[in-house]
Amino acid sequence: MKIPKPIQRGHTWRITVTYDKKRYSVTRDTPKECEQWAALKLLELKTGKTQVENGIKPSFPCHQLCEQYYAEHGSKLRSNYVIRSKLDNLDRILGHLATQSIHDFHPNDIVKWRNKRLLEVQSSTVLREFAMFSAIFSYAQKELFLIESNVWQTVSKPSKGKPRNQRISEDDQQAIFARSKWDNQTAPKYMLHYVGWAFLFALETAMRQGEILSMRRADIREGFIHLPMTKNGESRNVPLSAEAKRLLSLLPPENDVLVPVKVKTFKRTWIRMREEVNLPHINFHDTRHEAITRMVKVRKLPVEVLAKITGHKTIGILINTYYNPDAQDLVEMFNSSES
Known part of the structure; x- marks a missing residue:
């Protein structure tokens, strides 16, 4: 489905999408943010509203949730460039979990990811990534109402490790x-x-x-x-x-x-x-x-x-x-x- 073009209204931009004879619109600061929202909204609508009505949870890949979180919330944070950098490397950081539906995440998946990641990077990096993904799933729980609980909060966080003490001679x-x-x-x-x-x-x-x-x-x-x-x-x-x-x-x-x-x-x-x-x-x-x-x-x-x-x-x-x-x-x- 083709994404409509955003329309400028003063200092903001507005975009409207139509699906199943219903209109959905939003206002954002930039045309790009509008287009990101529209793409996610259409995907959300196409992934089976009928299934939801029948009590079946449609697949909602983790990478899709991450992008929606960034478009709606993460891009407005002072650390947005850090979040964007992590999401640009999501496949490398999360592996197969990046494409796994958020409804299929289990504590054991998080534990395996945490232990594997600790072998690849410093514990402080894993801790920051763990906190970011936990915040994203909290967003899915408390803002989008897609999940009933945050699976990341059921797993022990990685330890902070020793503080970095690198000097510059x-x-x-x-x-x-x-x-x-x-x-x-x-x-x-x-x-x-x-x-x-x-x-x-x-x-x-x-x-x-x-x-x-x-x-x-x-x-x-x-x-x-x-x-x-x-x-x-x-x-x-x-x-x-x-x-x-x-x-x-x-x-x-x-x-x-x-x-x-x-x-x-x-x-x-x-x-x-x-x-x-x-x-x-x-x-x-x-x-x-x-x-x-x-x-x-x-x-x-x-x-x-x-x-x-x-x-x-x-x-x-x-x-x-x-x-x-x-x-x-x-x-x-x-x-x-x-x-």
């Missing part, structure tokens, strides 16, 4: 930055330059990748940068070191978005850079670990001040996950306290 920093081919003195021009700039800026400020990519010129204030919205749902002010101010001064003045690089492009470029210098184990988020550890070592910041800078609501996570001193750092701090 001076040699690692120089190797990765050199690959950006930026001179650190003139305005960044190419994508590699901007990734190199963001790498150095993250080490100075402990800001997350998403926070750096969302910075606008109006956010720059006297001595700090204001982040209107962060991962924890609140705003934050990040003080700027002399080096951070210098880096900001190098950005082209016409840039409203200070780092004009899309998230996916940034990630691809970063991965290529680190692999080309044989440092595939270093993630961009490790700059946050390194920056926080340096702030304690160099600036001697008390933990309550550090939490305000980094945006951590839970002090335990800040101390146990992001502050990663090595043995020599601890020895130096211990001896300096005696002087």
Whole structure:
């Protein structure tokens, strides 16, 4: 069945589909969202309304539910690019469960998937994927009323595992930055330059990748940068070191978005850079670990001040996950306290 074209109404778009002499319509922000909704709606209508009326549950593949969840809910979340990336690789992540009907999911299926996935990736990754699929099935239960209970909630989650404590040494920093081919003195021009700039800026400020990519010129204030919205749902002010101010001064003045690089492009470029210098184990988020550890070592910041800078609501996570001193750092701090 052909998908009708969306019609623009002011700043929104509306689409209407007809099935069995009945009309169904919806309003969305973009034409693409309208078309996704229409395709899912027609599929839903065609998969056997008669069966439902006779008490038979029609097949509803997991991948179809995932796409409907993203169109209706996931695309509006701040983490939408992460969800989209996972769903784009659904066949690899879920295997045969991606095409299995949500009505045929059993606890044993989840257990087998969890144990297999733990052999493929880190437990923290499995935990995040587990939480995402659980949220999707909760959506099917509480919003679409397709299932009576969430099978994911009947199975034990994977353990968090040990916190990541990867540091970035001076040699690692120089190797990765050199690959950006930026001179650190003139305005960044190419994508590699901007990734190199963001790498150095993250080490100075402990800001997350998403926070750096969302910075606008109006956010720059006297001595700090204001982040209107962060991962924890609140705003934050990040003080700027002399080096951070210098880096900001190098950005082209016409840039409203200070780092004009899309998230996916940034990630691809970063991965290529680190692999080309044989440092595939270093993630961009490790700059946050390194920056926080340096702030304690160099600036001697008390933990309550550090939490305000980094945006951590839970002090335990800040101390146990992001502050990663090595043995020599601890020895130096211990001896300096005696002087």
